[in-house]
Amino acid sequence: MPEPLLFEKSRPGREGVSVPGCDVPQTAIPAALRRPSLPLPEVSEVDVVRHYLRLSHLNYCIDEGLYPLGSCTMKYNPKVNEAAARLPGFARLHPLQDPSTAQGAMALLFGLQRMIAEIGGFHSVCLQPSAGAHGELTGILLMRAWHGARGETRRNRILVPDSAHGTNPASTSMAGLEVVEIPSDTRGNVDLLQLRAQLDDRVAGLMLTNPNTLGLFEENLLEITRLVHEAGGLVYGDGANFNAMLGIAKPGLMGIDVMHFNLHKTFSTPHGGGGPGSGAVGVGEALAEFLPGPLAVQAKGMAGGEPRYEWRTPSRSIGRVKSFHGNFGVLVRAYTYIRMLGAEGLRAVAENAVLNANYLQSRLKDIYPVPHGDRTCMHEFVAQGKIAGAPDIRALDISKRLIDHGFHPPTNYFPLIVPEALMIEPTETESRETLDSFIEAMRTIAREAVSDPDLLHDAPHSSPVRRLDEVKAAKELKVTAG
Amino acid sequence: MSFIPNTDADRSAMLEAVGVRSVEELFHDVPVDHRFPRIDLPAPLSELEVLRELDALARRNADCGAAPCFLGAGAYRHFIPSVVDSVISRSEFATAYTPYQPEISQGTLQAIFEYQSMIARLTGMEVSNASHYDGATATAEAVIMALNVAQGQRRRIVVSAGVHPQYRAVIRTYTQGMRLEITGDDADSSVEELAGMCDSATACVVVQNPDFFGRIIPPSSLSALAKSVHACGALLVAAVNPVSLGVLVPPGDSGVDVAVGEGQALGNTLSFGGPYLGFFAFRREHVRKSSGRIAGETVDRTGRRGFVFTLSTREQHIRREKATSNICTNQSLNALAAAVYLASLGPRGLRKVAELCWHKAHYAAQCIARLPGYKVHAAQFFHEFIVRCPISADETNRRLFQRHGIIGGYDLSREFSARGNELLICVTEMNSREEIDLLVTALSEVGHA
Numbered sequence: 001m002p003e004p005l006l007f008e009k010s011r012p013g014r015e016g017v018s019v020p021g022c023d024v025p026q027t028a029i030p031a032a033l034r035r036p037s038l039p040l041p042e043v044s045e046v047d048v049v050r051h052y053l054r055l056s057h058l059n060y061c062i063d064e065g066l067y068p069l070g071s072c073t074m075k076y077n078p079k080v081n082e083a084a085a086r087l088p089g090f091a092r093l094h095p096l097q098d099p100s101t102a103q104g105a106m107a108l109l110f111g112l113q114r115m116i117a118e119i120g121g122f123h124s125v126c127l128q129p130s131a132g133a134h135g136e137l138t139g140i141l142l143m144r145a146w147h148g149a150r151g152e153t154r155r156n157r158i159l160v161p162d163s164a165h166g167t168n169p170a171s172t173s174m175a176g177l178e179v180v181e182i183p184s185d186t187r188g189n190v191d192l193l194q195l196r197a198q199l200d201d202r203v204a205g206l207m208l209t210n211p212n213t214l215g216l217f218e219e220n221l222l223e224i225t226r227l228v229h230e231a232g233g234l235v236y237g238d239g240a241n242f243n244a245m246l247g248i249a250k251p252g253l254m255g256i257d258v259m260h261f262n263l264h265k266t267f268s269t270p271h272g273g274g275g276p277g278s279g280a281v282g283v284g285e286a287l288a289e290f291l292p293g294p295l296a297v298q299a300k301g302m303a304g305g306e307p308r309y310e311w312r313t314p315s316r317s318i319g320r321v322k323s324f325h326g327n328f329g330v331l332v333r334a335y336t337y338i339r340m341l342g343a344e345g346l347r348a349v350a351e352n353a354v355l356n357a358n359y360l361q362s363r364l365k366d367i368y369p370v371p372h373g374d375r376t377c378m379h380e381f382v383a384q385g386k387i388a389g390a391p392d393i394r395a396l397d398i399s400k401r402l403i404d405h406g407f408h409p410p411t412n413y414f415p416l417i418v419p420e421a422l423m424i425e426p427t428e429t430e431s432r433e434t435l436d437s438f439i440e441a442m443r444t445i446a447r448e449a450v451s452d453p454d455l456l457h458d459a460p461h462s463s464p465v466r467r468l469d470e471v472k473a474a475k476e477l478k479v480t481a482g
Numbered sequence: 483m484s485f486i487p488n489t490d491a492d493r494s495a496m497l498e499a500v501g502v503r504s505v506e507e508l509f510h511d512v513p514v515d516h517r518f519p520r521i522d523l524p525a526p527l528s529e530l531e532v533l534r535e536l537d538a539l540a541r542r543n544a545d546c547g548a549a550p551c552f553l554g555a556g557a558y559r560h561f562i563p564s565v566v567d568s569v570i571s572r573s574e575f576a577t578a579y580t581p582y583q584p585e586i587s588q589g590t591l592q593a594i595f596e597y598q599s600m601i602a603r604l605t606g607m608e609v610s611n612a613s614h615y616d617g618a619t620a621t622a623e624a625v626i627m628a629l630n631v632a633q634g635q636r637r638r639i640v641v642s643a644g645v646h647p648q649y650r651a652v653i654r655t656y657t658q659g660m661r662l663e664i665t666g667d668d669a670d671s672s673v674e675e676l677a678g679m680c681d682s683a684t685a686c687v688v689v690q691n692p693d694f695f696g697r698i699i700p701p702s703s704l705s706a707l708a709k710s711v712h713a714c715g716a717l718l719v720a721a722v723n724p725v726s727l728g729v730l731v732p733p734g735d736s737g738v739d740v741a742v743g744e745g746q747a748l749g750n751t752l753s754f755g756g757p758y759l760g761f762f763a764f765r766r767e768h769v770r771k772s773s774g775r776i777a778g779e780t781v782d783r784t785g786r787r788g789f790v791f792t793l794s795t796r797e798q799h800i801r802r803e804k805a806t807s808n809i810c811t812n813q814s815l816n817a818l819a820a821a822v823y824l825a826s827l828g829p830r831g832l833r834k835v836a837e838l839c840w841h842k843a844h845y846a847a848q849c850i851a852r853l854p855g856y857k858v859h860a861a862q863f864f865h866e867f868i869v870r871c872p873i874s875a876d877e878t879n880r881r882l883f884q885r886h887g888i889i890g891g892y893d894l895s896r897e898f899s900a901r902g903n904e905l906l907i908c909v910t911e912m913n914s915r916e917e918i919d920l921l922v923t924a925l926s927e928v929g930h931a
Contacts, residue, residue: 007596087540093754101889247521254516270576339526376507431492468788480603
């Protein structure tokens with residue numbers, strides 16, 4: 001049953017929450033300042049609860065089952081994270097309180113900065129960016145500022161591999177720099193010849209996702225970072241796929257100068273249906289003084305037997321990228337997760353994520369083409385939605401049919417360099433049985449594609465709504481109720 | 483504890499299927515000298531232990547839910563009905579990804595559509611997006627949208643000094659590579675003076691209402707400013723307080739083109755500054771130049787109503803370097819909290835909250851104005867006002883906290899060095915009369931040199 005809009009449930013006079021009366025003498029509000037009406041829905045509390053409960057039933061979520069969206073790292077989000085973020089001393093803390101009254105929160109921020117720096121091999125970490133793309137913008141601005149401080153204002157080009165997320169070129173343009181696309185080679189790596197050809201004194205740097213969006217570790221990583229550095233550029237690491245690297249290698253020690261971490265992917269904070277996230281940025285020493293501020297730092301002296309913390313803005317900061325101190329509630333969750341796992345637990349995450357992905361790849365590549373299936377993948381791999389004997393079946397049809405089999409589909413049509421891409425990332429929190437049932441569903445769909453292709457073309461059949469008309473949505477734009 | 487279900491037996495079987503002998507072998511592409519580095523982290527903790535550690539950290543903070551608190555300056559303490567956390571705690575909302583598969587994400591998409599509808603009505607605008615990171619980044623994105631509307635032909639931005647200093651900072655950070663001239667905020671200017679700064683090279687004028695110092699720009703002045711700005715061919719951007727709109731004239735009625743702001747006050751906890759949400763509402767004619775996700779209504783192939791993300795050709799995953807913004811993840815769960823808050827309160831509830839803020843803040847201001855040595859700025863305000871103290875604001879706050887357990891106002895000298903004795907005091911429905919009276923008594927006691 002479709003759920004009506006809140007506005008359709010509205011009845012004049014109905015009220016939800018009661019508001020207390022006024023316990024002070026009143027001061028008249030001038031009529032000229034008052035709005036004539038406020039057309040919000042009028043509903044009771046039970047209406048609100050039932051409405052959102054029914055809406056919630058229309059969603060698929062990681063707590064329900066496998067969510068193998070490539071490059072999104074949909075792992076299970078531990079419940080303890082939620083308890084931690086809701087502790088009153090965190091949830092009811094005002095961001096502008098005097099630092100002396102927020103030492104616990106600042107200790108947590110400081111501790112998280114240090115732990116992320118250690119995991120990634122960086123000198124300093126800034127927790128202000130709110131999402132991966134926000135971290136990218138921060139990182140590109142840092143690179144630009146670093147060149148600017150050295151008088152190298154001619155360097156206005158950022159090299160971006162063709163397998164990169166769309167946010168990479170978009171962040172580059174927002175920072176006022178020019179994008180130069182670098183093709184991938186036949187093994188799925190950055191094409192070294194093409195890279196060399198572009199490396200001149202106009203290059204500010206390279207953005208590199210490693211493992212890349214094909215799920216492959218960049219085989220020439222050390223040579224790439226060396227070449228970019230020799231040409232006077234910096235290397236930005238897109239950390240979207242860092243789940244494969246936890247405890248396996250430290251990007252900061254392999255020539256990555258600046259990198260964002262997606263705490264809402266790698267460090268288990270829930271995605272919330274599209275945020276909030278956190279795109280913490282790590283940098284090597286050369287860029288540390290350019291970071292956004294303020295950062296929590298350890299001060300001289302103690303406070304009640306504990307180290308004392310204060311705010312410090314780096315001397316050549318590019319400026320704030322967000323108000324206050326970042327998405328603190330998300331940071332509490334990530335801190336909780338890292339503290340529970342420790343170094344060994346983090347390495348186990350990467351090992352199991354990579355093993356799960358390779359297991360799926362090995363069991364699926366005889367049914368679905370995997371362009372780089374000869375290589376060991378990292379946390380994810382890219383298959384193609386092409387089935388022998390079913391020429392008019394597309395990746396989208398396979399994805400939609402997966403919904404009928406009870407799974408969230410993989411990422412479709414990305415990376416752009418693989419036709420009919422199905423990008424599959426199981427994460428470490430899935431068991432072998434779950435993976436086996438996914439494999440079985442994919443095998444069944446391959447058979448269905450041949451025997452009854454319309455079953456796929458018309459899929460999904462079991463979802464709350466069927467395939468939606470996106471052209472109509474854009475053409476007859478309706479983005480608010482009535 | 484790594485939240486990993488597979489056992490050693492599972493792993494052995496899977497390794498065999500993959501055709502490798504050990505997990506380590508899977509990482510042969512990683513340069514050997516860099517493989518499996520030492521990671522120096524504290525020893526792992528059980529759930530019991532980690533909660534004990536976090537509880538200890540949380541207890542080292544002064545919880546402004548427990549202490550009387552008069553701090554605002556961009557983050558506001560309001561009552562959050564229990565229904566809000568009940569809804570946003572649901573796994574189906576909290577643990578879903580961005581709704582890339584609309585058929586199994588209708589809950590999130592319809593909730594966003596309703597959020598957009600409520601924000602549009604609250605601000606008096608035609609269209610709202612699904613949210614930005616916070617009020618500061620929403621304001622910066624509004625500036626970028628104005629540059630896009632001007633198709634790169636206008637490179638000048640006029641920003642009022644009344645805009646939150648952190649928002650102004652974020653505008654500058656975001657646009658530092660765009661070769662803009664950002665002007666107007668080096669001195670306090672009247673609305674008429676701001677109008678005078680707008681010229682044919684100006685893409686937009688940015689104001690805040692009520693401004694950072696609490697002052698209300700009356701609808702008549704804002705309308706006049708909008709007229710002047712439009713006469714120059716520029717856009718008027720206003721950062722507004724959403725709770726104030728429970729009672730005050732919305733920006734859409736005054737000719738504002740883009741209404742943005744910090745949405746935290748709508749059902750989101752203070753949480754030391756985040757996660758919050760930036761709301762972003764605008765006139766329909768600019769929709770194709772706008773940034774961020776937008777949910778739209780459509781039908782499925784059986785004709786049933788459904789919702790999808792629409793106009794994605796503006797966005798980074800399609801347009802890459804030509805996108806209107808790089809934003810991808812936004813603040814969906816915080817926007818949901820705001821929607822549940824608005825739905826629970828409804829028009830009368832939100833108006834009552836706004837009126838309580840107004841009455842209590844005015845009561846506090848009147849009482850403080852009577853104290854010897856204290857002066858309250860005369861401007862018309864909503865729930866925040868400036869008090870000039872007989873001693874430094876910093877010392878006033880310290881004494882308020884140490885002697886009376888009160889979290890005082892915002893010390894303006896933290897951003898404006900010349901304003902050492904000025905406190906920005908915020909009073910909301912959370913402050914009882916007893917708390918306000920306590921503040922007044924405490925101020926009279928601490929105000930001696």
